[in-house]
Amino acid sequence: MAKRSSLSIRIVEGKNLPAKDIAGSSDPYCIVKVDSEPIIRTATVWKTLCPFWGEEYQVHLPPTFHTVAFYVMDEDALSRDDVIGKVCLTRDTLASLPKGFTGWAHLEEVDPDEEVQGEIHLRLEVLPGAPGRRLCCSVLEARDLAPKDRNGASDPFVRVRYNGRTQETSVVKKSCYPRWNETFEFELEEGATDVLCVEAWDWDLVSRNDFLGKVVVNVQKVCAAQQEEGWFRLQPDQSKSQRTEGNLGSLQLEVRLRDETVLSSGCYQPLVQLLCQEVKLGTQGPGLLIPVIEETTSTECRQEVATNLLKLFLGQGLAKEFLDLLFQLELGRTSEANTLFRSNSLASKSMESFLKVAGMRYLHGVLGPVIDRVFEEKKYVELDPSKVEVKDVGCSGLHRPQSEAEVLEQSALTLRAHLGALLSALCRSVRACPAVVRATFRQLFKRVRKRFPDTQHENVPFIAVTSFLCLRFFSPAIMSPKLFHLRERHADARTSRTLLLLAKAVQNVGNMDAPVSRAKEAWMEPLQPTVRQGVAQLKDFITKLVDIGEKEELEQLRTLSLQAPLVKEGPLFIHRTKGKGPLASSSFKKLHFSLTTEALSFAKTSSSKKSTFIKLANIRAAEKVEEKSFGSSHVMQVIYTDDVGRPQTAYLQCKIRAAIRPGHV
Numbered sequence: 228m229a230k231r232s233s234l235s236i237r238i239v240e241g242k243n244l245p246a247k248d249i250a251g252s253s254d255p256y257c258i259v260k261v262d263s264e265p266i267i268r269t270a271t272v273w274k275t276l277c278p279f280w281g282e283e284y285q286v287h288l289p290p291t292f293h294t295v296a297f298y299v300m301d302e303d304a305l306s307r308d309d310v311i312g313k314v315c316l317t318r319d320t321l322a323s324l325p326k327g328f329t330g331w332a333h334l335e336e337v338d339p340d341e342e343v344q345g346e347i348h349l350r351l352e353v354l355p356g357a358p359g360r361r362l363c364c365s366v367l368e369a370r371d372l373a374p375k376d377r378n379g380a381s382d383p384f385v386r387v388r389y390n391g392r393t394q395e396t397s398v399v400k401k402s403c404y405p406r407w408n409e410t411f412e413f414e415l416e417e418g419a420t421d422v423l424c425v426e427a428w429d430w431d432l433v434s435r436n437d438f439l440g441k442v443v444v445n446v447q448k449v450c451a452a453q454q455e456e457g458w459f460r461l462q463p464d465q466s467k468s469q470r471t472e473g474n475l476g477s478l479q480l481e482v483r484l485r486d487e488t489v490l491s492s493g494c495y496q497p498l499v500q501l502l503c504q505e506v507k508l509g510t511q512g513p514g515l516l517i518p519v520i521e522e523t524t525s526t527e528c529r530q531e532v533a534t535n536l537l538k539l540f541l542g543q544g545l546a547k548e549f550l551d552l553l554f555q556l557e558l559g560r561t562s563e564a565n566t567l568f569r570s571n572s573l574a575s576k577s578m579e580s581f582l583k584v585a586g587m588r589y590l591h592g593v594l595g596p597v598i599d600r601v602f603e604e605k606k607y608v609e610l611d612p613s614k615v616e617v618k619d620v621g622c623s624g625l626h627r628p629q630s631e632a633e634v635l636e637q638s639a640l641t642l643r644a645h646l647g648a649l650l651s652a653l654c655r656s657v658r659a660c661p662a663v664v665r666a667t668f669r670q671l672f673k674r675v676r677k678r679f680p681d682t683q684h685e686n687v688p689f690i691a692v693t694s695f696l697c698l699r700f701f702s703p704a705i706m707s708p709k710l711f712h713l714r715e716r717h718a719d720a721r722t723s724r725t726l727l728l729l730a731k732a733v734q735n736v737g738n739m740d741a742p743v744s745r746a747k748e749a750w751m752e753p754l755q756p757t758v759r760q761g762v763a764q765l766k767d768f769i770t771k772l773v774d775i776g777e778k779e780e781l782e783q784l785r786t787l788s789l790q791a792p793l794v795k796e797g798p799l800f801i802h803r804t805k806g807k808g809p810l811a812s813s814s815f816k817k818l819h820f821s822l823t824t825e826a827l828s829f830a831k832t833s834s835s836k837k838s839t840f841i842k843l844a845n846i847r848a849a850e851k852v853e854e855k856s857f858g859s860s861h862v863m864q865v866i867y868t869d870d871v872g873r874p875q876t877a878y879l880q881c882k883i884r885a886a887i888r889p890g891h892v
Contacts, residue, residue: 229488229489230290230486230487230488230489231287231289231290231486231487231489232287232288232289232290232292232484232485232486232487233285233286233287233288233484233485233487234261234284234285234286234288234295234321234482234483234484234485235283235284235285235286235327235481235482235483235485235527235531236259236267236283236284236285236286236295236480236481236482237281237282237283237284237480237481237482238257238259238269238280238281238282238297238478238480239279239280239281239479239480239481240277240278240279240280240281240478240479241255241277241278241299241476241477241478241479242276242277242331242476242477242479243276243277243474243476243477244276244277244278244299244311244334244475244476245276245311245474245475245476246276247301247303247309247311248301248303250274252274252275252276253274253275253276253301253311254271254272254273254274254301254302254303254720255271255272255275255278255299255300255301255302255311256268256269256270256271256272256299256300256302256717257269257280257297257298257299257300257478258297258298258300259284259295259296259297259298260295260296260298261286261288261292261294261295262292262293262294262344263296263342263343263344263345263371263373264344266286267284267286268717269282269717270282270707270709270717270718270723271302271717271719271720273719273720273723274720276476282710285531290486292318293317293318293460294315294316294317294318295315295316295318295321295482296313296314296315296316297313297314297315297316297478297480298310298312298313298337299311299312299313299334299476299478310337311334311475311476312334312335312336312337312475312476313334313335313337314332314333314334314335314478314480315335316328316482318484321482321483321484322484322486324483324484326483327481327482327483327484328480328481328482328483329480329481329482330479330480331477331478331479332477332478332479332480333475333476333477334475334476334477334478335475336475338463339437339438341463341464342373342463343373343438343439343440343461343462343463344371344372344373344440344461345369345370345371345372345373345403345427345439345440345460345461346369346370346371346458346459346460346461347366347368347369347385347425347427347440347442347458347459347461348366348367348368348369348370348456348457348458348459349364349365349366349367349425349442349444349456349457349459350363350364350365350367350454350455350456351363351364351365351423351444351449351454351455351456352365352449352453352454353415353449353450353453353454354412359414359415359416360414360415360450361412361413361414361415362389362412362413362414362415362423362446362449363410363411363412364387364389364410364411364412364413364423364425365408365409365410365411366385366387366396366407366408366409366410366411366425367406367407367408368404368405368406368407368408369383369385369404369405369427369461370403370404370458371403371404372402372403372404372405372427372429372439372440372461373403373429373439373440374403375429375437375439376401376429376431378401380401380402380403381401381402381403381429381437381439382398382399382400382401382402382429382430382431383398383399383402383403383405383427383428383429383430383439384396384397384398384399384427384428384430385407385409385425385426385427385428386425386426386427386428387411387423387424387425387426388423388424388425388426389413389420389422389423389424389446390413390414390416390420392413394411396409397409398430415446415450420446421445421446421447422443422444422445422446423443423444423446423449424441424442424443424444425441425442425443425444425459426438426439426440426441427439427440427441427461438464439461440461440462440463441461441462441464442459442460442461442462443462444459483527499539499543501516502516502517502536502539502540503540503543503545505517505552506540506545506548506549506552507545507548509548509551509552509555517552517553517556517573518556520532520536520573521556521572521573524573526571529571529572529573529576530571530576530579530580532573532576533573533576533577533579533580534576534577534580536549536577537549537577537580537581537584538584541581541584541585546581546585546663546667547663547666547667547670549577550574550577550578550581550667550670550671551667551670551671551674553572553573553574553577553578554574554670554671554674554675555674556574557572557574558674558675558678561678564679564684564687567675567687567690567691567694568691568694568695569694575695575699578667578695578699579695579699579700581664581667582664582695582696582699582700583700585661585663585664586660586661586664586700587711587712588661589656589659589660589661589664590700590701590704590711591712591713592656592659593649593652593653593656593659593701594649594652594701594704594705594708594713595713596648596652597645597648597649597652598705598708598713598714598726600645600648601645601722601725601726601729602714602718602722604641605719605721605722606637606641606721606725607634607638607721608638608641608642608721608724608725608728609634609635609638609724609728610635610638610639610642610728610750610751610753610754611748611750612631612635612750615631615634615635635753636753638728639753639754641725642725642728642729642732642754643753643754643756643757645725645729646729646732646733646736646754646757646758646761647757647761649729649733650736650757650760650761650764650765651764653764653765653768654764654767654768657768657771657772660772662775665772665773665775666775668692668696668769668772668773669773669774669775671688671691671692671695672688672689672691672692672769672773673688673773675687675688675691676688686739689739689765689766689769690737690738690739692769692772692773693736693737693738693739693765693769694737696737697733697734697736697737697765698734698737698738701733701737702730702733702734702737703730705726705729705730705733706726706727706730708726712797712798715798731748731751732751732754732757732758735751735754735758736758736761736762736765737765739762739765739766740755740758740759740762795822796819796820796821796822797819797820798817798818798819798820799817799818799819799820799829799879799880799881800816800817800818800879800880801816801817801818801820801829801877801878801879801880818830818831818838819831819832824843825842825843826840826841826842826843827841827843827846827865828840828841839877841865841867841877842867845867845868845869846865846866846867847866847867847868847874848864848865848866849863849864849865849866850863850864851863852864852878861880861881862878862879862880862881863878863879863881864876864877864878864879865877865878865879
């Protein structure tokens with residue numbers, strides 16, 4: 228049995244933020260920290276004081292965390308980013324709200340003396356003596372102190388104050404995990420103060436010392452216990468006068484904490500067997516459990532329920548059958564073809580999760596080159612006449628600013644080129660699409676065509692496929708490529724607008740160029756020739772995509788079964804030992820890792836040749852590294868033997884895991 232905590236976070240929007248730029252605006256983004264460790268960074272919303280993000284995250288973290296803080300920052304290209312303000316929620320506050328925190332919170336000023344982190348190890352004793360008792364305070368060590376210097380560390384020392392007397396430790400240079408092992412004694416006098424204050428400071432040669440946090444000890448409790456030892460969390464300096472609340476704006480958040488008890492796998496087997504039996508029988512069986520789960524699942528947690536069910540059935544080899552059952556249940560209660568799979572039902576959410584798990588590599592292969600081209604070109608693209616800014620375009624070769632008509636014409640050409648390249652890549656990708664994805668779309672296409680057989684509904688089976696493939700998979704990835712690991716950084720304002728317009732065009736193609744889509748945004752009309760051609764291409768692609776026989780499906784699955792199933796992949800900071808040099812955090816390199824059921828491998832990028840291949844059978848140990856080794860509390864070492872039997876060690880820089888749930892265009 229194990230305990231774990233998770234946070235569901237939705238950063239909605241901000242309002243009335245102060246202007247930080249000369250032009251009277253700001254470029255805001257959010258950073259989320261758990262106990263001072265940054266784990267999330269949102270996209271930057273350019274040139275606005277009322278930004279909308281709408282980003283959702285699922286964060287798994289240790290149950291011992293204390294606070295989660297949301298910092299609103301202003302991005303600057305030439306100087307250090309400005310801190311606008313923060314919202315801080317304690318674990319106790321979130322635990323007292325069963326439905327979580329939802330609403331607007333005022334941003335508070337960020338005071339450096341309140342931005343503390345880390346813990347200090349103290350041993351406190353009361354010793355007898357003449358003429359009276361003595362209080363001994365041993366300052367042993369500290370961990371995870373805030374880095375205050377440019378080198379990413381601090382030069383910490385400790386100041387101990389009691390009854391008007393102050394003593395200090397020595398300074399430990401360049402460390403966030405210092406050790407002192409120094410003891411200080413104070414005489415315990417009758418009527419003296421009952422508070423011992425232990426303060427951590429960062430020593431600076433030129434400027435004033437930086438405050439790192441403090442611990443206030445109740446001496447009366449120490450006297451009663453005679454001895455006390457342990458790790459004490461550093462607290463901010465709250466002795467300053469209360470600051471008046473400034474006009475820093477507000478942040479709308481949705482944050483929900485859930486503490487879970489995880490039992491051993493055997494405890495869940497009866498439920499797993501029951502679920503699998505129902506999925507295998509499909510609509511021929513009693514069919515009670517899955518509908519009951521859907522009916523009793525709230526909108527807030529439906530995505531999580533869908534993801535967990537999908538993972539379960541993927542592990543059992545029943546993902547296609549599970550989704551097919553959901554398709555049939557949704558079709559059975561849908562009377563209007565134009566509302567099919569448009570709601571956030573269990574079928575829609577499960578299919579979204581399925582595509583992200585089974586189709587992510589496929590998405591990268593289709594979209595990757597187009598997204599890279601958009602980022603590299605950095606062209607100004609705009610189709611909406613009301614939003615054209617001629618000053619942002621620059622001048623032509625004749626040193627004449629482009630007119631609005633020229634901007635619109637050039638933008639249409641650029642978008643048609645991107646859309647055409649994307650559709651061409653998609654049409655060539657039938658064989659690259661995973662067999663289980665093709666087979667699932669085949670079942671969806673077949674079920675919808677059977678439910679709506681009339682000639683007037685001939686496009687409905689195609690739209691059912693594109694509602695997932697284009698509207699819920701490709702379009703969100705185009706609009707937010709970082710959230711789908713297509714890029715390492717969020718796009719700037721100009722690139723974001725290009726991606727948004729491209730995503731809208733893909734949606735129009737996915738909707739089969741429906742009149743309703745055209746009527747919403749008439750200024751998208753210049754793309755209509757490419758959209759109409761794209762509809763024909765997309766229908767031809769879907770026809771080929773779902774034309775997969777059981778024999779071909781089995782052959783592809785058999786080929787995949789010869790490869791070790793992928794457990795997890797993504798970017799990771801890795802250090803491999805070479806000689807006996809010093810261990811430093813700067814020696815870590817960012818590589819792409821891939822973990823299968825048979826091996827752990829590293830490469831420069833996801834498509835590069837693997838530089839290191841570690842068989843799981845050759846791993847002798849995997850354990851957490853002592854914090855002071857690298858100046859980080861999230862480093863683990865993997866000890867293994869290479870092909871000739873020599874022992875090797877790899878160090879992995881880990882972080883709290885945040886799973887991203889992108890929103891829709």
